[in-house]
Amino acid sequence: MTASAPGVPPAHIAMFSIAAHGHVNPSLEVIRELVARGHRVTYAVPPALTDKVAGTGAEVRTWHSTLPGPDDAPAAWGSTLLDHVELFLADAVQALPQLTDAYAGDTPELVLHDITAYPARVLAHRWGVPAISLSPNLVAWEGYEEEVAAHVWAEARGSERGRAYFDRFHAWLTEHGVTLHHDDFVGRPDRSLVLIPKALQPHADRVDESVYTFVGACQGDRSAEGGWERPAGAEKVVLVSLGSAFTAPPEFYRACVRAFAGLPGWHLVLRTGPRIDPAELGAVPANVEVRPWVPQLAVLREADLFVTHAGAGGSQEGLATATPMIAVPQAVDQFGNADQLEALGVARRLSTEEATAEALRDAALALVDDPGVARRLADVRDGMAREGGTRRAADLIEAELVAARSGRRPGTRTGPLAPR
Numbered sequence: 001m002t003a004s005a006p007g008v009p010p011a012h013i014a015m016f017s018i019a020a021h022g023h024v025n026p027s028l029e030v031i032r033e034l035v036a037r038g039h040r041v042t043y044a045v046p047p048a049l050t051d052k053v054a055g056t057g058a059e060v061r062t063w064h065s066t067l068p069g070p071d072d073a074p075a076a077w078g079s080t081l082l083d084h085v086e087l088f089l090a091d092a093v094q095a096l097p098q099l100t101d102a103y104a105g106d107t108p109e110l111v112l113h114d115i116t117a118y119p120a121r122v123l124a125h126r127w128g129v130p131a132i133s134l135s136p137n138l139v140a141w142e143g144y145e146e147e148v149a150a151h152v153w154a155e156a157r158g159s160e161r162g163r164a165y166f167d168r169f170h171a172w173l174t175e176h177g178v179t180l181h182h183d184d185f186v187g188r189p190d191r192s193l194v195l196i197p198k199a200l201q202p203h204a205d206r207v208d209e210s211v212y213t214f215v216g217a218c219q220g221d222r223s224a225e226g227g228w229e230r231p232a233g234a235e236k237v238v239l240v241s242l243g244s245a246f247t248a249p250p251e252f253y254r255a256c257v258r259a260f261a262g263l264p265g266w267h268l269v270l271r272t273g274p275r276i277d278p279a280e281l282g283a284v285p286a287n288v289e290v291r292p293w294v295p296q297l298a299v300l301r302e303a304d305l306f307v308t309h310a311g312a313g314g315s316q317e318g319l320a321t322a323t324p325m326i327a328v329p330q331a332v333d334q335f336g337n338a339d340q341l342e343a344l345g346v347a348r349r350l351s352t353e354e355a356t357a358e359a360l361r362d363a364a365l366a367l368v369d370d371p372g373v374a375r376r377l378a379d380v381r382d383g384m385a386r387e388g389g390t391r392r393a394a395d396l397i398e399a400e401l402v403a404a405r406s407g408r409r410p411g412t413r414t415g416p417l418a419p420r
Helices: 021-036 047-054 081-102 118-127 144-157 160-175 182-187 250-260 296-300 312-320 334-343 357-368 371-385 389-405
Strands: 012-016 040-045 059-062 110-114 131-135 192-194 212-214 236-241 266-271 288-291 305-308 325-327 347-349
Touching (some): 012 118, 021 312, 040 047, 047 059, 059 081, 081 144, 110 389, 118 131, 118 182, 236 296, 250 357, 305 357, 312 325, 347 357
Parallel strands (some): 012 040, 012 110, 040 059, 131 192, 192 212, 236 266
């Protein structure tokens, strides 16, 4: 066990998230480190991810969610912005009483929360304890509301349904004594540790670093997931993985087989996710592996190319292993991540419709042997290593405990959590 920092006696720290791998996974190594330092960490999460959370050593507090789960089809989330946000609000409203009961008589000293865990910020306000957002993706920059949010929300704000949504959200916050505007409650935390490399953040120079600190990837030891070895004779390895939540149609995977299977010396690892039947791909040659799941980081350490949906987790794994990428975004923040990867000069972006066998092959051949791409990837990888990762995140969380115990208001710009 690693002792906590000098002057930071063990504390009860509570973490809150939802049943989504992309929101829980980035926090796990931070939680594991806090437990190793002697802190008592409770982690409130729906049942689908309790085993993964328990593996960190945290005490699991189970609550039941109404959100679509990891095994549900993407259509369960609806197709519009209001479809998505109404689900999150309804879930928060019904979750808060469960979480209140789960923590009755066991108030933590500090709250950590995923950006989607709305009840956590309400509880922190009720308990009078500091709250730190652990952001698994990009954060707001100065001017974000005017440049992005205003356009994204314009249609919803102008509709009767949208106005009803905002009224419900405002009423819920007011009921629990929270006076923040909805936009600030959702998008402007008091304090945030950003679990992505700064290189993935648009307009990073305009992010308020007295609130947001980029600690970079917190990947940890993935040996328990298993290893992967490059097959004999494989001169180039390409991994195709579009995650588990929003996978592409079977034709996309068939296009990948046509793109790479015929390239001499290439080996294709095709991770299809849980909802694609391998039989839909037809017969594949011996240099193609088709699997519903792979130990992604282990494969990327051997890979020469990564065809990814550009989720925050996959994007930073590609950067951390200095692997050129073809970004084929499917949903939500993936489009912005794909743009950022392309702007860094380490990826080509294709829409699902554009991702024909010919386009995939052309992009691959242009990326894998380009010394400029390799040089830019190495620079980003080295910058990520300097961001501090898991240990820095834990240090900053402990600094917040010191500030809270000394009576200083958490989240102030002059406090010890200001960027170092």
